[in-house]
Amino acid sequence: MNVTFVWIGVAIYVIASLMLAYYSRTGKAKDMTDYFLGNRMMGGVVSALSYSATTFSAFMLVGLAGLTYAGGVGALGFELIYFAGVSLIAFFGPRYWVAGKKYGYVTPTEMLGDRYNSKSVAVVTAIASCLFLIPYSAVQLTGVGYLLSSMSNHEISFTTGVTIATVLAIVFTIIAGIRSVMWTDAFQALLMIITATLVVLIVISRLGGFGNFFGTLEAEHPGSLTVPGNGYFSFPMFLSLTLPWIFFSISNPQVSQRLFMPASFKSMRTMLLGFLVFGFIYTLVAILWGYAALIKFPDLDNPDLATPTLLASDIVPPILAVIVMIGIMAAAVSTIDSIILTLSSMVARDVYGNAKRNPSERRQLLVGKIVIPIIAVLAYLFAQLQLDLIAVLSVSASAGLLVIVPAYIGVFFWKRGTAAGVISSVVISGALVAYLELAKLKPLGYGSGVWGFLLSIALFVGVSLATKAPEEKAEAFIKFVKSELKQQFNQPSNKKVAQR
Amino acid sequence: MERREIGWAIFLIIAVLSAYIVPYTVLREVDAWYGSFLFWSLFGLLIIAVNVFITRKWSE
Numbered sequence: 001m002n003v004t005f006v007w008i009g010v011a012i013y014v015i016a017s018l019m020l021a022y023y024s025r026t027g028k029a030k031d032m033t034d035y036f037l038g039n040r041m042m043g044g045v046v047s048a049l050s051y052s053a054t055t056f057s058a059f060m061l062v063g064l065a066g067l068t069y070a071g072g073v074g075a076l077g078f079e080l081i082y083f084a085g086v087s088l089i090a091f092f093g094p095r096y097w098v099a100g101k102k103y104g105y106v107t108p109t110e111m112l113g114d115r116y117n118s119k120s121v122a123v124v125t126a127i128a129s130c131l132f133l134i135p136y137s138a139v140q141l142t143g144v145g146y147l148l149s150s151m152s153n154h155e156i157s158f159t160t161g162v163t164i165a166t167v168l169a170i171v172f173t174i175i176a177g178i179r180s181v182m183w184t185d186a187f188q189a190l191l192m193i194i195t196a197t198l199v200v201l202i203v204i205s206r207l208g209g210f211g212n213f214f215g216t217l218e219a220e221h222p223g224s225l226t227v228p229g230n231g232y233f234s235f236p237m238f239l240s241l242t243l244p245w246i247f248f249s250i251s252n253p254q255v256s257q258r259l260f261m262p263a264s265f266k267s268m269r270t271m272l273l274g275f276l277v278f279g280f281i282y283t284l285v286a287i288l289w290g291y292a293a294l295i296k297f298p299d300l301d302n303p304d305l306a307t308p309t310l311l312a313s314d315i316v317p318p319i320l321a322v323i324v325m326i327g328i329m330a331a332a333v334s335t336i337d338s339i340i341l342t343l344s345s346m347v348a349r350d351v352y353g354n355a356k357r358n359p360s361e362r363r364q365l366l367v368g369k370i371v372i373p374i375i376a377v378l379a380y381l382f383a384q385l386q387l388d389l390i391a392v393l394s395v396s397a398s399a400g401l402l403v404i405v406p407a408y409i410g411v412f413f414w415k416r417g418t419a420a421g422v423i424s425s426v427v428i429s430g431a432l433v434a435y436l437e438l439a440k441l442k443p444l445g446y447g448s449g450v451w452g453f454l455l456s457i458a459l460f461v462g463v464s465l466a467t468k469a470p471e472e473k474a475e476a477f478i479k480f481v482k483s484e485l486k487q488q489f490n491q492p493s494n495k496k497v498a499q500r
Numbered sequence: 501m502e503r504r505e506i507g508w509a510i511f512l513i514i515a516v517l518s519a520y521i522v523p524y525t526v527l528r529e530v531d532a533w534y535g536s537f538l539f540w541s542l543f544g545l546l547i548i549a550v551n552v553f554i555t556r557k558w559s560e
Binding site for chain 1: 501502505508509512515516519520523524527528529530531532533535536537540541543544545547548550551552554555557558559560
């Protein structure tokens, strides 16, 4: 592809995003809540788009399309089961929101520390999140590097691609904290979905329309519309892939932190439903994309090349290919900047805030802002090194974060949960996940997420029962959340009252 | 958890279990668009509908 096209595309995307980031500022943020949570006043539509852009990374059009190419329709099941897991927001969202407002939580790990009455809980869970999410960001950066270099026939180097993505992520984050992240995310979400949908429809029409499309799959690629199909999606493989992702909306702090931010329950509802509609369309597009590559190029050695090969082929007009490429880049950058922002808030609030004696909000905010480029540069260096360990930690990110889920559930639903239970379950199960991934072990055919999760539940429950729970705190916390929700949802609405 | 929430939670658990079981059993041999592809797509739409219902009281 013509390198000038690629540069023009990147330039337009960068200028438009930077303008949005700049105009999203609303004066100088004075405290952590303002900078990292938008003062808990974020609107529904922008939240929905930003949540979508944060959740969906370059994985969708590259990795998920590749999975479809390699294993068929199981990829659709995998992604839609994750999608069903987002329904957890319907249960946890209001609980996070009322607790966040009452106790002033900025990070989900701060909530864990406070509820289990232990600073160590906040520190350990914040560090565990960094340990898995920084490598995950690094792999997103490498994705942009490979994409730009392969689309420009290597005229743009890998390092240039990674550098551009890192600088953008830092700038989008630092200009106005969550506000610039959310507004640039919203723009990028629209870019992602419009370009990908448009191009996949063009590709399918060029392949003879939907009837021919599925007809060819049935005739020439038997098994591509069933599971286990060609054997790729065996049941243990399917379960191991899906389980860590079901709990994504709770386990991953860059999205669960969003539950503190909406201006109202109505905004949160718009965020949830908007995300679901976006996710459903984007998932179908990614799957059809993978199928299109399978029909057109059935003999690729590496399934991850399905999308780049399709984009470089004559079936996609060059201008549209550049636009989709920018959409994939936007998907990566919008995920990385949100992760960087969340991790820096956790380092400032939970690690620094607990290590020092009562540091002021302003001081924490300063530390958070200093940490933003540090985390980004760490991810950049990891991306450059391309170490095996980084790839392993990245792949195991969702499984690694899954081990914190029992602790999050316990916050709202189990008064007997203790700090020792949380710390042991997170540290030991997290280590087990990392070990299984490093040693490439799959006991009984099941992956690290399944074993890590089971061990984490056992340790959280077992150790909690053997230690003393923070009864007073648990009682007060759970009682408050319950009564707030009751008041919110069981009251007749104002309209009904007026009618009476 | 409220009783209403428990009802929805059970419904969702059954829906998710069916998303694991049906494609691997009933639809295992249906190698066409109206097999697992359609089933999982309808499952996705069902999830959206359920969330619309669960959150219908979320107001200002």
